[in-house]
Amino acid sequence: MIIPMEFYARDPAIVAKELLGMYIVRVLGSKKLVCKIVETEAYYGVEDPASRARRGGDLARALYDGVGIAIVYGMHRQWLFNIAAHEEGSGGAVLIRACEPIEGIEVMMKLRNTTRLRDLTSGPGRLCKALAIDKSFHWKPVYVEKYGLWIEHGEKIPSDLVCESYRIGVKQDLDRPLRFYIKGNYFVSKL
DNA sequence: CGCCAGATTGACT
DNA sequence: GTCAATCTGGCGG
DSSP, X not given: OBOOGGGGSSOHHHHHHHHTTOEEEEEETTEEEXXXXXXXXXXXXXXXXTOGGGGOHHHHHHHHHOSSBEEEEXXXXXXXXXXXXXXXXXXXEEEEEEEEEEEOHHHHHHHHTOOOHHHHSSSHHHHHHHTTOOGGGXXXXXXXXXXXXXXXXXXXXXXXXXXXXXXXXXXXXOSSOOEEEETTOTTOSOO
């Protein structure tokens, strides 16, 4: 079952937490790729020093005007995949940091050019490559099937398996944990 | 058009 | 564990 747009119209931290265990579905021609989300991070608007909203431009607009849309942008020679998620009148998004390959693993290995399962999708840049997510998905809604990329309800993660920590790789983090991951999952990018 | 910073990755001093 | 490659986006000129 596909997740409706309203799901994303809430605080980014809540959305990030609840996205754990959900499935990313990607249709590539006749192939179908499915991954379970195991690690996410929440980003806010201009009040967040790590948010691209601070820099203005198109990304800031996506963070504020879009809800339930993909925000794809490049850095360190790869793509980063976010979903715009925030309450009315503010800005924010959820970064998908890692996921677990469920279906279409062969295809992902080909796209990633590796046979190491652990390396397939255990990192924000890696999972984009494994799922063939690029700039063309920027600003496309993930609550419809039309574009070949959407999020579906998946496994319910018991709350005692949901961990939180500070965000990874962020120079200036906020004073509270905004990274969420499934405890003990093999594909979480970092403990 | 050039400059700079950054939510990373993969190869190996 | 350490380190440098190399890309995108925003901004100034």
